Amino acid sequence: MGPRENSNTPKRGDDGRRPPGDQTAGEAAREAGDGSGSAAGPGAGDDGTAAGTPEAATRAATESAAESAAARAAEAAAEAAARDERAATQRRTAAGRVRGRRADGLRLVPDPTPSVPPPPVSAEPSDSPEPSQPPAPSVSSGPHDSSGPSGPSSDPRVLAVRRFREFGRRLRALRLGGSVVLLAVALTAGSVAVGALRDDGTGTVVAAAAPGVLSPAALNGGDLDANIKALQAHLRGQPKDFGGWATLGLAYVEQARTKGDPSRYPQAERALRRSLDLRPGNEQALTGRAALAAARHRFDEALGYADRVLKENPYSERALCSRIDALVELGRYAQASKAADTADDRRPGIPVFTRYAYVRELRGDVRTARRVLEQALATAATPGDIAYVAAQLGQLAWNQGDYATALTDYARALAPDENYLPALEGRARVLAARGERATALAAMEQVVARFPLPGPLVELGELYEERGGEGDRARAADQYALVDAWTALARAGGVNADLDTALAAADHGDRASALRAARAEYARRRTVHTADALAWALHMGGRDAEALRYTREAAATGYRNALFLYHRGTIERATGHEQDGLASLRAALRLNPGFSTLGARQARAALEDAK
Numbered sequence: 001m002g003p004r005e006n007s008n009t010p011k012r013g014d015d016g017r018r019p020p021g022d023q024t025a026g027e028a029a030r031e032a033g034d035g036s037g038s039a040a041g042p043g044a045g046d047d048g049t050a051a052g053t054p055e056a057a058t059r060a061a062t063e064s065a066a067e068s069a070a071a072r073a074a075e076a077a078a079e080a081a082a083r084d085e086r087a088a089t090q091r092r093t094a095a096g097r098v099r100g101r102r103a104d105g106l107r108l109v110p111d112p113t114p115s116v117p118p119p120p121v122s123a124e125p126s127d128s129p130e131p132s133q134p135p136a137p138s139v140s141s142g143p144h145d146s147s148g149p150s151g152p153s154s155d156p157r158v159l160a161v162r163r164f165r166e167f168g169r170r171l172r173a174l175r176l177g178g179s180v181v182l183l184a185v186a187l188t189a190g191s192v193a194v195g196a197l198r199d200d201g202t203g204t205v206v207a208a209a210a211p212g213v214l215s216p217a218a219l220n221g222g223d224l225d226a227n228i229k230a231l232q233a234h235l236r237g238q239p240k241d242f243g244g245w246a247t248l249g250l251a252y253v254e255q256a257r258t259k260g261d262p263s264r265y266p267q268a269e270r271a272l273r274r275s276l277d278l279r280p281g282n283e284q285a286l287t288g289r290a291a292l293a294a295a296r297h298r299f300d301e302a303l304g305y306a307d308r309v310l311k312e313n314p315y316s317e318r319a320l321c322s323r324i325d326a327l328v329e330l331g332r333y334a335q336a337s338k339a340a341d342t343a344d345d346r347r348p349g350i351p352v353f354t355r356y357a358y359v360r361e362l363r364g365d366v367r368t369a370r371r372v373l374e375q376a377l378a379t380a381a382t383p384g385d386i387a388y389v390a391a392q393l394g395q396l397a398w399n400q401g402d403y404a405t406a407l408t409d410y411a412r413a414l415a416p417d418e419n420y421l422p423a424l425e426g427r428a429r430v431l432a433a434r435g436e437r438a439t440a441l442a443a444m445e446q447v448v449a450r451f452p453l454p455g456p457l458v459e460l461g462e463l464y465e466e467r468g469g470e471g472d473r474a475r476a477a478d479q480y481a482l483v484d485a486w487t488a489l490a491r492a493g494g495v496n497a498d499l500d501t502a503l504a505a506a507d508h509g510d511r512a513s514a515l516r517a518a519r520a521e522y523a524r525r526r527t528v529h530t531a532d533a534l535a536w537a538l539h540m541g542g543r544d545a546e547a548l549r550y551t552r553e554a555a556a557t558g559y560r561n562a563l564f565l566y567h568r569g570t571i572e573r574a575t576g577h578e579q580d581g582l583a584s585l586r587a588a589l590r591l592n593p594g595f596s597t598l599g600a601r602q603a604r605a606a607l608e609d610a611k
Helices: 025-032 054-093 095-099 156-188 216-220 224-237 242-259 264-278 283-295 299-312 317-329 333-346 350-362 366-379 383-399 403-414 421-433 437-450 454-467 472-492 498-508 511-524 528-540 544-554 562-574 578-591 597-609
Strands: 197-199 205-207
Touching: 224 242, 242 264, 242 283, 264 283, 283 299, 283 317, 299 317, 317 333, 317 350, 333 350, 350 366, 350 383, 366 383, 383 403, 383 421, 403 421, 421 437, 421 454, 437 454, 454 472, 454 498, 454 597, 472 498, 498 511, 498 528, 511 528, 528 544, 528 562, 544 562, 562 578, 562 597, 578 597
Parallel strands: none
Antiparallel strands: 197 205
16 A cells, blocks of 8 residues: 555644744735735825825724734634644544543544435345345446446446535535635624635635645645646746655656556656755655655665654654555564554544554454544545545455445445546456456456556456457466566566566466565565465465465464465365365355455365365
């Protein structure tokens, strides 16, 4: 998981103080005038009274007093609003302390308004292998049209969530807009201009932004490509803006992540280096370096950059999150748990909550992980945050074989962004697991057409193999070949792709290459995922006795993963632990009956043969 800025954080410094130059409305009015006065020149009053007469002096004094009173009232209103916001933030973030800290130690931010679940969606019967789960409606698809019959735009879950969310947005906008206007008029006796407010097109009233460079937080919302173009245009005119270069670097990292395009990473590196050349050691560029290193799977480097930032600013949200990511991906789970607790104490919010949830999931505490993610979704405001958190919920439900919940969560993710890759891929996997193979295959074709990444490519290849129609074997081989092409592209972009290589090649490529890659990755970082990948590569290479140790290591944290259980069961049977192996295979299918197109089929065949 890459770091994500929390757009709900009040505009204050990472240390909680208002940054220099961040003016209140009253300060800005005193410096530039409130813009609501007359345009008359200095030689005459508004009524034509000659300047310098007693009448003019009296009038000027009266107007000056009125303007000062209005400015003081505006300042008082802004300061009162800021105090209220700080108090509300403190109440939310300290809810655990006020009400008694939760047993899991997390300080959850309560939703200020009661959350209402999405309206129920009727479902048609299905031949899902999990009869206890309410099925989702079956839909059909064209191969490359996201708005076609199988695309997210036509999914009734997505449409229902969009209708519900739009109603809620309009209601909140009406309440917020009315409250803002009434408060402004009451406090300033009608002298505060409302021209500084605009509607951003999402139903939320926001302060109008001056043209210029975007902040890192702004990259979460809107069109990322357009934001990057705006940054590039800004930097052509202001090439010495070190903050602009750092933000551009972060934007390239985000673009590579969301579009699956590792060629953006060298561009990110150049932009971040330019920022550091202009202002050595600046925090924004160092946190960008941490994000870039993590995206390239250089987690030792990411940890080093995060620690450098936190030494100077212990409250940097990006650095706190990068530190958790790095520790998790290095397999230092106890330290990652402590880092998540620290981040929750210092900067609770969506970025921290999602990481806290993943740390809990890795320890087998799925219930807490889901509760935390639901709380994060309740506080999400931007389309990017909503899509990200909802897709995480969908993945969590998928891992537990809860297909109906997973489809609902993916619909929640696709409602604000119908092209969100993790949700599109997850939805296709769920459809395949439910037995809706044709729909799933078409949906996965759509994903691969946009984002040819290793996971979707392998899944699509296995779906072709399972269908077994004319030309399907060749189509499957094409997908596996594309994995090799993506790996070469990733390495050219500075990405360590050994784990991706090991996972794909073990089943569908050069097994010797898979084993080399798995060994290399395990030597760099010992996680449950690298242990499982090494165990499977050893098994596929005929070295089951050695593999057994690693498959048990992959289960050491309590992480609930059906693919891991399948690998373990297969290796246990191959080493003579027949009953243990059959028990592991049953557990895999019990946890998630459709965990893998290839693996689930082979697990069922093994259990059938053992009867």
